[in-house]
Amino acid sequence: MTARPGGVEGGLPAAPRRATVAASTKVVELWRARELLAQLVRKELKVRYRNSALGFLWSMLTPVLMTAVFSVVFTQIVRIPVADFAAFFISGYLVWQFLQNSCQGAIHSIVGNGDLIKKVYFPREVLPLSHVFSQLIHLLLALLVLSPYLVYARGWGVLLHLPTTLLAIALLTVFTSGIAMWFAGVNVAFRDLQELFVVIFQVWFYATPVIYPLALVTAQIGERFAWVSTLIQINPATWFIELARFGLYGSVTVQAGGDGPLLSGAPTLPGAEVVLVAGLWAFAALAFGYATFRRRARTFAKEV
Amino acid sequence: MGGRNRRSLGQLTGAQADPTQPAIVVDGVTETFRLYHERPSGLKERLARMRRASYTDFNALEDVSFAVAHGESVAIIGPNGSGKSTLLKLLARILPPDAGTVLTNGRVASLLELGAGFHGDLTGRENIRLNGAILGLTGGEIEERFEEIVEFAGVRHLLDTAVRTYSSGLEVRLGFAVAVTVDPDILLVDEVLAVGDAEFQHRSLERMRSFRDQGKTFLLVSHDLDAVRDMCDRAIVLDRGRVVFDGPVSEGVDLYRQRVVSRSAPRVDQRRGSRQATIEDVRLVDVDGEEVSEVAPAAKLAVRIRLRARTEVEVCSVGLVVSRGDGTHLFEVHTTWQGVAVGPLQAGQEATVEVRFTANLLAGHYAIACSVTDVSGRETWAVVAEAARFAVSPAPGGAGLVDLAATAVVTDGPARRTGDGKGAPIPLPRLQRRQARG
Numbered sequence: 001m002t003a004r005p006g007g008v009e010g011g012l013p014a015a016p017r018r019a020t021v022a023a024s025t026k027v028v029e030l031w032r033a034r035e036l037l038a039q040l041v042r043k044e045l046k047v048r049y050r051n052s053a054l055g056f057l058w059s060m061l062t063p064v065l066m067t068a069v070f071s072v073v074f075t076q077i078v079r080i081p082v083a084d085f086a087a088f089f090i091s092g093y094l095v096w097q098f099l100q101n102s103c104q105g106a107i108h109s110i111v112g113n114g115d116l117i118k119k120v121y122f123p124r125e126v127l128p129l130s131h132v133f134s135q136l137i138h139l140l141l142a143l144l145v146l147s148p149y150l151v152y153a154r155g156w157g158v159l160l161h162l163p164t165t166l167l168a169i170a171l172l173t174v175f176t177s178g179i180a181m182w183f184a185g186v187n188v189a190f191r192d193l194q195e196l197f198v199v200i201f202q203v204w205f206y207a208t209p210v211i212y213p214l215a216l217v218t219a220q221i222g223e224r225f226a227w228v229s230t231l232i233q234i235n236p237a238t239w240f241i242e243l244a245r246f247g248l249y250g251s252v253t254v255q256a257g258g259d260g261p262l263l264s265g266a267p268t269l270p271g272a273e274v275v276l277v278a279g280l281w282a283f284a285a286l287a288f289g290y291a292t293f294r295r296r297a298r299t300f301a302k303e304v
Numbered sequence: 305m306g307g308r309n310r311r312s313l314g315q316l317t318g319a320q321a322d323p324t325q326p327a328i329v330v331d332g333v334t335e336t337f338r339l340y341h342e343r344p345s346g347l348k349e350r351l352a353r354m355r356r357a358s359y360t361d362f363n364a365l366e367d368v369s370f371a372v373a374h375g376e377s378v379a380i381i382g383p384n385g386s387g388k389s390t391l392l393k394l395l396a397r398i399l400p401p402d403a404g405t406v407l408t409n410g411r412v413a414s415l416l417e418l419g420a421g422f423h424g425d426l427t428g429r430e431n432i433r434l435n436g437a438i439l440g441l442t443g444g445e446i447e448e449r450f451e452e453i454v455e456f457a458g459v460r461h462l463l464d465t466a467v468r469t470y471s472s473g474l475e476v477r478l479g480f481a482v483a484v485t486v487d488p489d490i491l492l493v494d495e496v497l498a499v500g501d502a503e504f505q506h507r508s509l510e511r512m513r514s515f516r517d518q519g520k521t522f523l524l525v526s527h528d529l530d531a532v533r534d535m536c537d538r539a540i541v542l543d544r545g546r547v548v549f550d551g552p553v554s555e556g557v558d559l560y561r562q563r564v565v566s567r568s569a570p571r572v573d574q575r576r577g578s579r580q581a582t583i584e585d586v587r588l589v590d591v592d593g594e595e596v597s598e599v600a601p602a603a604k605l606a607v608r609i610r611l612r613a614r615t616e617v618e619v620c621s622v623g624l625v626v627s628r629g630d631g632t633h634l635f636e637v638h639t640t641w642q643g644v645a646v647g648p649l650q651a652g653q654e655a656t657v658e659v660r661f662t663a664n665l666l667a668g669h670y671a672i673a674c675s676v677t678d679v680s681g682r683e684t685w686a687v688v689a690e691a692a693r694f695a696v697s698p699a700p701g702g703a704g705l706v707d708l709a710a711t712a713v714v715t716d717g718p719a720r721r722t723g724d725g726k727g728a729p730i731p732l733p734r735l736q737r738r739q740a741r742g
Contacts, residue, residue, distance in 0.1 A: 032442070033437075035442050039438075043430070046425070121414070
């Protein structure tokens with residue numbers, strides 16, 4: 001009754017299930033599971049605001065409130081010398097929120113769905129990715145609602161440079177997918193990652209030019225803290241925020257002479273190096289995050 | 305190698321069955337679970353605990369191998385904890401094997417849990433779509449089968465209300481309705497028949513029967529042995545992670561019953577009541593005096609019982625009970641009924657008694673118990689509950705409990721020989737059902 005499959009090279013049954021399943025097979029599987037992804041995103045969106053009176057508007061309220069508070073603080077108390085701080089802040093903050101909220105949902109996506117993981121087979125990637133895509137929809141809708149304000153503050157260039165914004169969002173989605181999968185996968189074995197999450201993102205937030213422009217860092221940082229400047233520039237999130245700001249707000253440059261005030265230009269095309277760095281980070285994060293997730297996914301059903 | 309390239313994309317992802325290959329191949333599979341005594345759930349704990357956490361590795365499955373051809377219906381049975389659910393999870397791709405390989409050929413669907421992914425806040429309609437997607441249906445397929453699902457579950461009037469308000473029975477029906485519309489090549493079913501009311505269970509079995517009749521491959525894990533006998537042709541019996549039997553379903557069920565009974569039966573102290581005598585050794589032998597455990601029907605056997613007297617024994621009798629795998633008492637005899645007794649014996653003296661019989665039994669597993677009693681049979685001095693076990697190999701000729709050694713002859717009219725005398729007898733439960741229906 002036992003058949004020996006060895007030695008039957010050309011005639012092995014389709015889709016052998018070992019760790020070394022070809023990546024192409026996995027991608028095909030993921031594509032076939034797109035309906036599941038869509039359904040999960042729909043569920044995310046519907047369930048999140050089911051009982052709240054304001055419903056979907058809550059996802060808008062947080063960034064708007066934060067913008068109001070930060071604007072007061074950083075224009076009146078501690079001055080960040082950029083024009084239209086509110087517009088400056090919100091253009092970066094919305095994008096940041098997308099990254100943070102996606103990871104926050106994703107980190108619990110495997111451990112919180114233990115029953116499902118242990119009972120049904122489906123490509124596990126859809127769980128963290130459903131958070132990424134539902135947050136993407138939040139982001140796009142928020143931008144839609146806020147675009148009148150941005151146009152008012154920064155001019156029609158905002159609409160003109162929509163492709164730049166969309167490119168930034170696209171690359172950021174790729175990046176976030178990788179990071180989200182990494183968090184989701186690693187958290188299963190190292191549960192304290194979800195405890196460290198808050199700290200990690202706090203630090204990451206301040207290490208990213210959301211409140212302040214990158215130009216200010218390079219201009220003002222002293223010799224002793226040159227490493228901070230390097231750190232901020234190595235930070236991948238920096239490049240996505242900067243890239244998004246090109247389209248939504250404009251560029252911030254230091255006036256010739258080094259010590260002069262900052263110039264906030266209108267929305268413009270991004271420099272090639274920004275796009276390049278962002279693109280590289282995006283695909284590197286995706287590759288690394290996905291590989292880590294795949295490796296850990298083998299034992300999800302035992303550990304979760 | 306060249307053959308591989310010619311496979312379609314559907315076959316590459318296992319979505320289409322390749323009819324030239326077996327449906328399922330499991331080869332040398334071992335699955336290990338690590339049971340931590342105190343689970344270190346984080347980096348901090350692992351660092352704080354410089355030595356490794358204490359754990360035991362336990363093999364849920366050990367070196368399991370078998371193959372299933374397209375269209376076969378196989379039951380996986382075994383005592384609790386024998387690894388059945390783990391095996392199904394391996395076949396359903398939920399767990400990867402720690403050793404060995406698992407290969408499936410064709411679209412696999414598993415009914416391990418109904419209503420997977422159901423969310424109380426979504427409506428029935430939305431949950432059907434979500435559950436269907438989780439089970440692997442594409443958007444188009446869900447739409448196609450939507451009406452069918454709603455009909456089968458009977459939820460049309462509640463389609464747009466939150467599932468939170470459904471009764472649990474309705475939820476189960478809905479989950480099942482979605483699950484059965486998945487049309488795989490290989491279906492794995494695990495204990496899911498245990499939930500629901502009688503009507504639901506009947507419907508589930510109907511659906512599964514039709515699935516099997518369509519020629520699809522079907523694997524069932526269940527403790528409902530009647531259902532197992534009814535639905536499957538082949539049984540694989542697992543015990544503590546190993547395959548102990550792989551063959552016709554009725555034999556497998558017998559073996560399983562015997563194992564379960566022998567496990568749960570209280571361990572009779574082998575030397576109980578050993579004031580006067582003890583049973584030292586029991587052997588089942590054939591005509592040549594060789595010890596046997598598997599015999600042909602109507603084989604001549606003998607049970608050799610060696611007993612030893614502890615005190616002075618005037619006279620005693622030896623008894624023998626033959627029972628079926630599930631404990632059914634088949635035959636009992638005491639030597640005194642045939643006018644034979646043992647004695648007198650000095651303290652410490654031994655005697656050997658041989659009880660000869662013809663195994664007029666049908667295929668199955670049997671056990672022999674022996675006892676030493678006083679002449680009247682009222683006092684039992686020593687008893688061994690399962691002194692010997694033996695199996696009778698299958699042979700044509702009859703079904704039921706006993707073999708009456710029947711032969712058929714046409715005394716008037718034309719006759720011919722059919723087949724090769726290997727026609728399968730009708731299993732007992734089906735006979736009983738037929739009789740009950742009258």
